[in-house]
Amino acid sequence: MTQPAVLSLTKDTKFTGFLMVRMAEQRQSSKGDKYLDMTLGDATGDLNAKVWDGKAEPPQTGSVIKIRATVQEYNGRLQFRVEQMRKPMSEDDVDMTQLTLCAPEKPEDMFQKIQDTIDAMHTEDLQKILRELISACREKLMYYPAAQRLHHAERSGLLHHTTSMLKTADAILSVYPFLNGDLLRAGVIAHDLSKTTEMLSDESGSVRDYSTEGLLLGHLVQGVSEVRAAADRAGVTGEYVLLLSHMVISHHGTAEFGSPRPPMFPEAEVLHMIDDLDAKMNEMEAVMKRTPPGVFSEKIWSLDRRLYHPVYQTEEPEAEESQPPEKPERPEKPAFPGYRRADADTAYQGLL
Ligand SMILES: [Fe+2]
Numbered sequence: 001m002t003q004p005a006v007l008s009l010t011k012d013t014k015f016t017g018f019l020m021v022r023m024a025e026q027r028q029s030s031k032g033d034k035y036l037d038m039t040l041g042d043a044t045g046d047l048n049a050k051v052w053d054g055k056a057e058p059p060q061t062g063s064v065i066k067i068r069a070t071v072q073e074y075n076g077r078l079q080f081r082v083e084q085m086r087k088p089m090s091e092d093d094v095d096m097t098q099l100t101l102c103a104p105e106k107p108e109d110m111f112q113k114i115q116d117t118i119d120a121m122h123t124e125d126l127q128k129i130l131r132e133l134i135s136a137c138r139e140k141l142m143y144y145p146a147a148q149r150l151h152h153a154e155r156s157g158l159l160h161h162t163t164s165m166l167k168t169a170d171a172i173l174s175v176y177p178f179l180n181g182d183l184l185r186a187g188v189i190a191h192d193l194s195k196t197t198e199m200l201s202d203e204s205g206s207v208r209d210y211s212t213e214g215l216l217l218g219h220l221v222q223g224v225s226e227v228r229a230a231a232d233r234a235g236v237t238g239e240y241v242l243l244l245s246h247m248v249i250s251h252h253g254t255a256e257f258g259s260p261r262p263p264m265f266p267e268a269e270v271l272h273m274i275d276d277l278d279a280k281m282n283e284m285e286a287v288m289k290r291t292p293p294g295v296f297s298e299k300i301w302s303l304d305r306r307l308y309h310p311v312y313q314t315e316e317p318e319a320e321e322s323q324p325p326e327k328p329e330r331p332e333k334p335a336f337p338g339y340r341r342a343d344a345d346t347a348y349q350g351l352l
């Protein structure tokens, strides 16, 4: 898929390519003519788009369309005048990573890793429950993010979060071999699956709202009922159903964060810890990417603190010690919107 980035487009140029539909509505001009008003974009930016033929139906928000258009200027802003548009076809091979923020691996590959993990288990009861659970939400798992705004808020972010946690679980299991590996991995795979019914996401991985069920029950309670329903369908009874249910309901750690019971056996405790670790590391990585070295970030409300991007500077060699230490380069303008520059004093005040 070769096409110019939206951010690079200039007036009076032609554009042919695939774009993500952020908004699409049928409207009426003052003369009574119908037209389609859309916001289309890729990973670099969005542009308004108009289809003036009056017959075009608005495509679904979050879907991808192919357009042929001219880039025009209206009221000082660039705009697409769309001449042709159609849905993508299977042979088009659309590269979603160019169109929206995506997990670093392909969803099919991450889903396969989860399936391989289940296949490698020795506990048949867990295998049966997990196969039921993931087959029920396979389609949504391909694009669902792990959260609306916080960690892994990207297309296929839920798979990204789950597969990262499986890697961490492997590392922890090598340090604490007394843990039941099948149970821990099963908890990792099952813990957030009900986010696919808790949140309403479009195919770009953008969450527009929470479902009624999600708001009233949340993914922990929904998750437990899904585990039990899956066990029923698979004909599994016994302790593993209870253990997996407990891991789902306790993975937020405390009642303050939605868990009615704290983790009450070691695998449940580890699940809670690696869930928290993976979410925090993903958020911190994103903050480091948008904050220049030597600078404090804005307050990150989910972490309830500001973060500092270290310079990771080694000590100057002795011969150069008489020279004043070089200050880290700070750009005049923010490289990314949202980061705030702060000198040491104001940063310290902000931390208090
Ligand atoms: Fe969760």
Ligand SMILES: [Fe+2]
Pocket: 161, 191, 192, 275
């Ligand atoms: Fe999670």
